[in-house]
Amino acid sequence: MFVPGDAAAVAVGADQVAAAAGPGVIRNGSRGMFELEPLLEIETSEGRVGYARLAPGDVADVLRLGDAHPACVGLVEDLPFLKRQTRLTFERCGITDPQSIDDYRAHGGFAGLERALALGPEATVEEVFESGLRGRGGAGFPAGIKWRTAAAAPAEQKYIICNADEGDSGTFADRMVMEGDPFMLIEGMAITGFAVGATYGYIYIRSEYPHAIRSMGRAIETARAHGLLGPDFDIEIRAGAGAYVCGEETSLLESIEGRRGEVRAKPPLPAHVGLFGQPTIINNVLTLSAVPYILANGAKAYADFGMGRSRGTMPIQLAGNIRNGGLFETAFGITLGELVNDIGGGTLSGRPVRAVQVGGPLGAYIPPSMFHLPFDYEAFAAADGLIGHAGIVVFDDSVDMARMARFAMQFCAAESCGKCTPCRIGSVRGMEVLDRIIAGEDVAANIVLVEELCETMKFGSLCALGGFTPYPVLSALRHFPEDFAS
Amino acid sequence: MTQAWTAQETEELVRRHAGRPGALLPILNDVQAAFGHVPAACVPIIAEALNLSRAEVHGVVTFYHDLKAGPADRPIVKLCRAEACQARGLERIAPLFEGDVRIEVETVYCLGLCASGPAAMVGDRVFARLDDAGARRLIDEAAG
Secondary structure, eight states, X not given: OBOOOOHHHHTTTHHHHHHHHOTTOBOOOOOXXXXXXXXXXXXXXXXXXXXXXXXXXXXXXXXXXXXXXXXXXXXXXXXXXXXXXXXXXXXXXXXXXXXXXXXXXXXXXXXXXXXXXXXXXXXXHXXXXXXXXXXXXXXXXXXXHHHHHHHHSOOSOOEXXXXXXXXXXXXXXXXXXXXXXXXXXXXXXXXXXXXXXXXXXXXXXXXXXXXXXXXXXHHHHHHHHTTSSSSSSEEEEEEOOSOGGGGXXXXXXXXXXXSOOOOOOSSSXXXXXXXXXXXXXXXXXXXXXXXXXXXXXXXXXXXXXXXXXXXXXXXXXXXXXXXXXXXXXXXXXXXXXXXXXIITOSOSSSSXXXXXXXXGGXXXXXXXXXXXXXXXXHHHHHTTOOOTXXXXXXXETTOOHHHHHHHHHHHHHHXXXXXXXXXXXXXXXXXXXXXXXXXXXXXXXXXXXXXXXXXXXXXXXXXXXXXXXHHHHHHHHHHOGGGTOO | OOOOOOHHHHHHHHHHTTTOTTOHHHHHHHHHHHHSSOXXXXXXXXHHHHTOOHHHXXXXXXXXXXXXXXXXXXXXXXXEXXXXXXXXXXXXXXXXXXXXXXXXXXXXXXXXXTTSOSOEEETTEEEOSOOHHHHHHHHHHHHO
């Protein structure tokens, strides 16, 4: 029997369901179908049969009635939400025992590391370059180029940093990896370290993720006990302290070094001068987690998925007011409409979809008239949007887009590191001007003012926090002007 | 439960991180966890041990949302107020939290439970799919 130990399952009572099911239960990762949690799975000769949204009191009946129980959803593998996915990164999540290194190995784990060791560092870097893998944290920078840069930088000490400061609303894929398949991330970091010549890694995990911190910590201990981590390559976890901006890579470096998380000007790039002044690779959890698959199966196997310059798969996160929310990994190129309507099933409230925000609090609001957009870095950029960390937050027709635009400025003001003026002061002024628009004061003139302010923030900010806050604001103004008219 | 502040305990927490590069944030997180806040009197002790100025340590304490200058006088409930929880009806239940004098409501932006919101956290415990009844239960439990 399996009951997920994932925080999203625990938050709706999975611990109590697991306790009711007895001591033999394996706490797997979540399958990523959060409407079904807590999902109890029972292994049968045909496969795993699922029982959805259980309360602890239901467990005895489930065991007695089996698939005649009304909570039974049949074979989990056959559920359309799972069947339609291409799971490469999330291949094991929900299937294995996340804390069992033997289970990890039995399901293909460490094959990537073994192949990397056989190929040698340079060929490993080239393999990642050839795969077309791009940074999954949001910027979409080619991982292979970053790796080449750090590999070529001469230094006594180099570092690998895993950015697990997953602060974007609507995203949870990093958390699911760390709770549901932590050895994959360890393997990805070990391969990266081997490829670029780094002997020490940090995982910077946000403090809002205590379950992920515990799960990663246990897995690292296990990996050390098995000799997979040690003097050649070791990993340390650093917990954040509640600052969204620390997900920005240079701010994250400052934070690990023990300072205020204020962004650094680039150049120098972290791959040249990073943590403690040494060449440093900073990659997101999903980027590093894609590496074991690429090494185990070859660059081509990964690059065969996708479209244009967006190669491979993306773990997309369907969130907010959506019927079938959760983790949907698929090749790039699927349209927004397929994701929201076909797979997501529209809104949870049953009302019409009015807007979706793609890419977190700094992502654009997109109306259903643009649902033909394919999920692809360049296609979104051309439409004045961004994929970001691939979170999609759905809103129904009760949303007030002027208030969402104001919220974007409010969020930026709350989380600004304060280093540059356009972000620190622009966000506060933006909030004030949007308040005046909402109050109906001099609306036309104030809209012009907000647009000018957004230009300044976009081009004058040091990092993406101030630089991208204009995306939600301007997209709300452009696509939903009726919400700004008094 | 958090303990009362002592200089000795602070020094002990600092000692645990001796020699660790970039030790300040792990030390401050430990101090916050142990005492429920970062007492001003800890700052010179930490500064001395890490060869930093008091201003540098103070600057770090004031930067991070998790690090508090003073103790909380009521149990803290962290309520997610980010977009995904807003889209799932957060504003309907938020007044229940804000109107309850037994607890202190702290805004957090995202607990990573974005397909199951509205969501909240008390200590390390997470709660999702909060409706009116669930919110009331959570508040009562947190208020003890």
